Amino acid sequence: MSVEENKKNHRRIIEEVFNNRDLSVIPELVSPDFAYEAFYGKFRGPEGFRQMCELQNEAFPDLHYTIEDIVGEGDKLVSRLTWSGTFKGNFGGIEPTGKHIVITEAVFFEYKDGKEKSSLAIADMLSFYQQAGIKPFENKGDN
């Protein structure tokens, strides 16, 4: 698959799956080999991707991504994204605060047969927690 086809796949996942909440297209776009690990779970294959989306949608019902930039080569692609969402539901054990959060992130993707296989995200989680108003946050030595 070409870089352009991988970019098209990425844009569809962002627009259709994340922004429009259409989880039915996930098997078309996500590889059976998909693997992703985060503090809120380990996700494998299209079914794992769907579970990941459901957890995110429950926590942030108005979750929205904007693609700022994409660089691709071969079966790899890196995307710069702006993420926003209102923290309405439990997220990986963190209780919601109702705050609206906007952060930037960069994600390194790998593709197989034109489908997303893995991703590594570097998101501005410091800003996420600060905007979420989550406290106590500083380690006072009692944890």
Add this chain to the structure above:
Amino acid sequence: MSVEENKTLIYKIYDEYNKGNYDIYDECFANDFLSYRWDGNVLDKKAYKQMLLGFKEMFPGIQRTIQDIIVTEDRAALYFTWTGKDNYTSRGHTPTGKLLKVNELYFIRFKNGKVSEYRQYGDAYGMAVQLGVYVEANKVNK
């Protein structure tokens, strides 16, 4: 420059950085280089090098390992991990000497055979947790 030349330039910068040769930035960065950080700060060529020198003090033995790289004719995306010992003294932190491991992802632009722009994304939160400055949010009150 060709894709291969761009790739060679990036590896050369990181190899020299790991040897402690920070003058490589004078040679390989354009004079109008700018680094846009995820927190909104923008560093010019001189400020970027100063930041690296500060990191060398804060994290002795610092080394950068390129994990993966995507290169085109005028751009690149670089995923690397740095390791270094905790000699961090800000925010009332007492250095522990513990080895830290932090991921970063950069978007890079090239101009006339030199690096002209970085857009830096670093796992500052992961670093703060390793330093013990912060507690992982999902482990607070548990």
